[in-house]
Amino acid sequence: MKNRELIKNLAAREDGTVTVSGWVEKVRDQRHVQFVVLRDETGAVQLVNGGVLREADPENPRSDILLTRTETITHLELGSFVTVTGELQHNERVKLGGVEIQIETIEVVSHSLAETRTTPDSHIDVRLDWRFLDLRRPEQNLIFRVQTTFEHALREVWMNREFIEIHTPKLMASASESRAELFEVDYFDGKAYLAQSPQFFKQMAQAAGFGGIFEIGPAFRADPSFTSRHATEFTSVDTELSWIESHEDVMELHEELIVAGLTAVKEKHGEAIKKAFNIDITVPERPFPRIPLAEAKEIVKERGYEVPRADADMDPEGERQISAYVREKYGHDFVFLTDYHESIRPFYHMRSEEDSSLTKSYDLIYNGTEISTGAQREHRIEVLEAQALEKGMDLKELEFYLDFFRYGMPPHGGFGMGLNRVIMLMLGQSSIREVTYLFRGPTRLKP
Template sequence: MNARVLIKNLSALDDGPVSVSGWVETVRDQKKVQFVVLRDESGAVQLVNPRNSDADGVVIADEPATSISSLSQGSFVTVTGQLKHDERVKLGGIEIKLATLEIVTLAIPETPIAADSSLDKRMDWRFLDLRNPKQNLIFRIQTTFEHALRTYWVDNDFIELHTPKLMASASESSAELFEVEYFDTKAYLAQSPQFFKQMAQSAGFGKMFEVGPAFRADPSFTSRHATEFTSIDSEISWIDSHEDVMALHEDLLVAAFTAVKAKHGDEVKTLFDVEVTVPSKPFPRIPLAEAKEIVKQHGYEVPRDDDDMDPEGERRIAAYVKETYGHEFVFLTDYASSIRPFYHMRHEGDAGLTNSYDLIFNGTEISTGAQREHRIDVLVEQAKEKGLDPEELETYLDFFRYGVPAHGGFGMGLARVLMLMLHQTSIREVTYLFRGPTRLEP
């Protein structure tokens, strides 16, 4: 590799020869001097090329002047030149006086998207959209966020698993299931790693985590849904209740937000005008029934016939929590059994409630967690009660017949966390390549 310097590292260097590589953001091709703003993954810098004239004062068509004149926006180039610190230069107080310019790819002179293009149009040209420093930062934050989670897990002896995405049957429900042609039979795409992460508990793995894709054939077009999304999952054994799961969940989020704030807090402030706040522990916990009562007292009756919350209710309870406790997160706990899957453990002495929670962040649900029912007889009863045929669950139920410890865990949507952390209005902004009912490209 050449002795390429990242643009962010230039300002710390003394004046002298440097080489940088990146793409052309703008060109000002003037008669006497040419200016190029060059960007790489770390920042942007101004390149300057005073043109040479002959004895009569006529500008000479020499290099790199001729190459600069040919540059289109988006072209990738490698340049060498003299770095010069100069406070008058608005862009970082430095510029590079060009010696050579090598064109690696000359982009076609077209700019299919602009700053004011619609989100959908930007998605069409995502590889250009991602050249925007804001978009670039989103994925640096994603990297930092995930690495902090994994470091916590690894430091605490969790095992990383890659559960299969191809399944013989549904992992959650037969609705919203993608069907795959699988040789002479059918397979289905995993809606979540639920069954397989519970299997790890039966296998005696103790504590596990996985970050991987999950698939839902969900035809909805909301800003919070995708047909493929990155699911952050963790499951632990030997718990007493969902309280142990929430304690883990808090620790993980505190670790991740701490890392993001430390590494990117200033940039987030500059580019998104958002202050990253590290949440304090414990996060507020409110039983769901109580939460519904609170929003009702504040003038909003959840328009549902079942015992569930709705998105507006979640926004309102989050606003209440923010005002009352100054907290961006709230655990809504003890959901009714009627609206939870069969494998959630129910309260001892009150089968109408479950040892479960949803985690709300800045007004939107980002995660569901629960203690799982590990007693085979109770589990079979609960499956039947939900109208499921235990025979179709045999593989799963076997995990419990041969022994399993008390356990629980959560699944959390990566894109939702990033969206809400950066005050974005859609997960499409924070997903590398969004997949929805009408989007499979690029």
């Protein structure tokens, strides 16, 4: 709409005629005056109809107009989309932004059904059923503005480093890691699998001589988990770069990206986040703390919790405990857990020269939850094949991947990071369901 004003810009405008459009959030229909709270994608404003007329007045030439306006507001359903033209007035007594609009004309563009389907207090499953209504809440709108700002800041880092953005296929002929969490789909006369990650294709870009690359896209895991941090479809933030000396280079890039993202969010949305979620965005100092996994398990044990399996990854309680330790000792929300045992890492992670049982890899923990896995990759074909065989993998099924390494491959590494987890932890939300536009889990495929 050509003349439409965004509500967030009204406070800076001079008094005068304006046109606004949005949905009806609240109506107060009093005897001599009517109030409407109108919200658009940027904020809310109070509309006032002071010329209330309850019945026709033959002596008033504007009687029909005033009566129609009054009746329209009286019968407004919450959630209806309307366009209003009126006189903008600055008024310090108005709590909602210090401005109001005296209605001159109101047009109902689209009516809403009268019944309420969801409220902020509704159960999360009810709100997800009616997600398009739930997303009208200003705090939900803010979540996705924060996500947009965060992603844009990451892209600026990549672009400044002259990285290339790629879009990898999500239909694959074979597994990128293990078949345990694969979605199998019919594909003409054969079978295909939804990609768990773009790992193989990120590495192909290194063989292609692309150097630094990145992708933000969907990934799929056939994991029947119902935890607050798992989904069957999620957004993965991936990057890979050539000519590294160790996984330390990957961690340094990771730090740069995280700091840039949080700085941008704090600068653009810090006040709004504080108001909506009572969260202060903290920009972490570099370098982030680094703790070898074995040492981290000992620290956690000294705090009174022992990770159940010595040969396993850090479990959720272990992640919470090591984060608490890092916050107490370093005042930091992030920690890299490094030097993972080869038995709990994929075959393509490079082994340490000092101890071949350890990999040049890490997990990044943020506010008590793992958000990312990164590593230096093995680029030597003979070593890669040997490590795949150790893991019991079929080299024939990996043939297309192994070919990348038979024609030259630079030393490289990278990471994959769950975007939804980062936003959840940044904003102090209880579940990734709250920060995912349309959540997909074992029992949810709609809307």
